[in-house]
Amino acid sequence: MKTTLASLTLCLVALMATGFPFERKGGSPSSGTSKEKRVRYAAWDDVNVIAHGLLQLGQGLKEHVDKTKVQMRDISTKLKVFNGTVTELGKESQRLRAEGEALKARALGLEDREGRLLNVTAELREKTEEMQQERKTVSERMSRLEERVDSMLQGDGVLPDTNAARNSSDARIIQLMLEAQNRRIDDLVERIRLQQEKLDKQNVRIRTLQSQIQQTKQRPTLKSKADGSVQTGSTEQRDSPVEMASDCHELFLRGETTSGVYTIQPLNAQPFEVFCEMTADGGWTVIQRRQDGSVDFDQLWQAYQKGFGSLNGEFWLGLEKMHSMSKDGGYILKMQFTDWNNDIASIRLPFRLGGEETKYSLHIQDTGTFSPLEVSLATDATSGLPFSTRDQDNDQKNDTNCAKHLSGGWWFSNCGRSNLNGRFFQSPPPKQRHQRKQGIFWKTWRGRYYPLKSTAIMIAPAEIENKS
Structure with missing residues (x-):
């Protein structure tokens, strides 16, 4: 850069020198003749053209210098980013x-x-x-x-x-x-x-x-893509993911002992989140929880199919997800109830759940004899009991839509035996009979008109029954 500027300066001085007259001495001093003066001048237009060209050249050089400075600053920034990426790696x-x-x-x-x-x-x-x-x-x-x-x-x-x-x-x-x-x-x-x-x-x-x-x-070396980072020709590899558990009990067998929200993936199904209840016997996948009335369970068919609520509060997991886990049978259905005296009762029944083509029919395995507590659901479900909502009447009562007459979706038979998805009533219950029968009830435990304080429904593989 300095050599170029020096050369341009010398050219400019030479051109300026040609623009002024100068003397040339001729002859010998002994001739006695007078000095001959010869004056030469450069054309003024030529000087202007050369000067204008020099100005344009100088302006171009200045722009080139400014552009070079910007590029150097960009390169310096990219080097800093690259150094930071190397440090992070x-x-x-x-x-x-x-x-x-x-x-x-x-x-x-x-x-x-x-x-x-x-x-x-x-x-x-x-x-x-x-x-x-x-x-x-x-x-x-x-x-x-x-x-x-x-x-x-x-x-x-x-x-x-x-x-x-x-x-x-x-x-x-x-x-x-x-x-x-x-x-x-x-x-x-x-x-x-x-x-x-x-x-x-x-x-x-x-x-x-x-x-x-x-x-x-x-696991491959992680690569960060920052602005201006150097791109390499190597192909980035992905971590091969650890195979997901198919239910909460499999998570328990892998060493998980804390209850909470986990992600599972049943066979031939997409992964989804569930709440796992970890006990000393194994892991239970919770499919329904009622505890404070914060969620309205009077929902339509599509909502019951996909699920609703919060896994950390009240929720219904969803019929399709339940079907993906238990469609092949070999599962235990556990229902747990609490009354307003904090007394607890529970039942366990071997079951399987049909798909949408069967209206998600609940099939309870016929063990020959059912306890009085189990009769509210098990007796009618041995041959398959379809699920009903107020917009899809699949119950066994011909003249009444049980889900609409009561409240919420359930495996209704004749409207009167059980409904754990009814309305949540604080104690004491309403005085009106038609309101009380819309609540959460289990007829063979506290009666049809006693609204339960809380319920939980969960499922687990049948092998857990052998360890309990």
């Missing part, structure tokens, strides 16, 4: 390494714990075998004693009082020992069963952690 890489190490340590801890549990289980089994052998020995001794007593009775006819008292005492002692041994053996068998369940849960957790560790190892 370094931190993220360190965090991922730390997470991987933590997961590895946790997996190793679980494996050690599993080994200890296996050792404890082996010891318990050895003790059980020893006690069973001891039980067998005591049984043999008891048999020999009984044979001895029988032989004495057959030989003497009447057993002496002292011998009878002694033998009776020995028999009583042996019987008590046998009972104590039986109790100890039953206790050991129960402990072994509990240890086996814990081992199964630990195995599920270990597999989950191993999957997470694998995902962490395969």
Whole structure:
């Protein structure tokens, strides 16, 4: 840049010099002739053209300099952004390494714990075998004693009082020992069963952690796209997602023990959020909750199909989501009720739910006998009970729309047995009979005209029944 400006300056000086007259001396001094003066002038128009060209050139150079400064500032900004991105990537890489190490340590801890549990289980089994052998020995001794007593009775006819008292005492002692041994053996068998369940849960957790560790190892370096960041030709890879659980009980088996909102994905269905009620037995997927009357349950068919309310408050999960989980059967339906004295009752029924083509018919498995509490729903639903709302009358009462006559959508039979989606009434209930029968009721517990304080409906795989 400086060399260009210097060259332009020299050219300008030379051109200016040609614009003024100058003298040239000619001849020899000894000739005696007078000095000859020759004057040369440049054309004024040429000077103006050259000057104008120089001005345009200078203006162009100034614009080029300004543009270069702007480009340098942009490059400096982009370099700063790039340096920040590199720093963030370094931190993220360190965090991922730390997470991987933590997961590895946790997996190793679980494996050690599993080994200890296996050792404890082996010891318990050895003790059980020893006690069973001891039980067998005591049984043999008891048999020999009984044979001895029988032989004495057959030989003497009447057993002496002292011998009878002694033998009776020995028999009583042996019987008590046998009972104590039986109790100890039953206790050991129960402990072994509990240890086996814990081992199964630990195995599920270990597999989950191993999957997470694998995902962490395969996770690509994160890329941030900022303004002016350098684009590379490499193809960005995505993390392969961990397979979602199909229900809350599967989440429980993976190690989740806190009740709350989770995302699940039943087979051949889209993922959706549910509220999981985690208990000591397993995980229950809540499909309905009534507790304060904050949500109006007098909704139309489409609302009951898709669901409404808040998962952290009152809600109806949705018939289609319920169908996606329980369509193949093998599920338990649990209904829990609370009255205004805070007394609680609940029922559990094996069921499956049909699809939209069956009006989401509820099928309760016929167990032969139902308890009085279960009769309000189970008896009518053994052959399938379709769902009804006030805009879709599918109940079994020909002359009345039960959902419209009462309130809310439900698996109605003849309008009078149960309705957990009715209107929420605070205690005391309304005095008018036609209003009370529109409330939340379960006829075989507190009667048709008693509005319940709260209800909850939840489902879980049938295997949870074997552990409760």
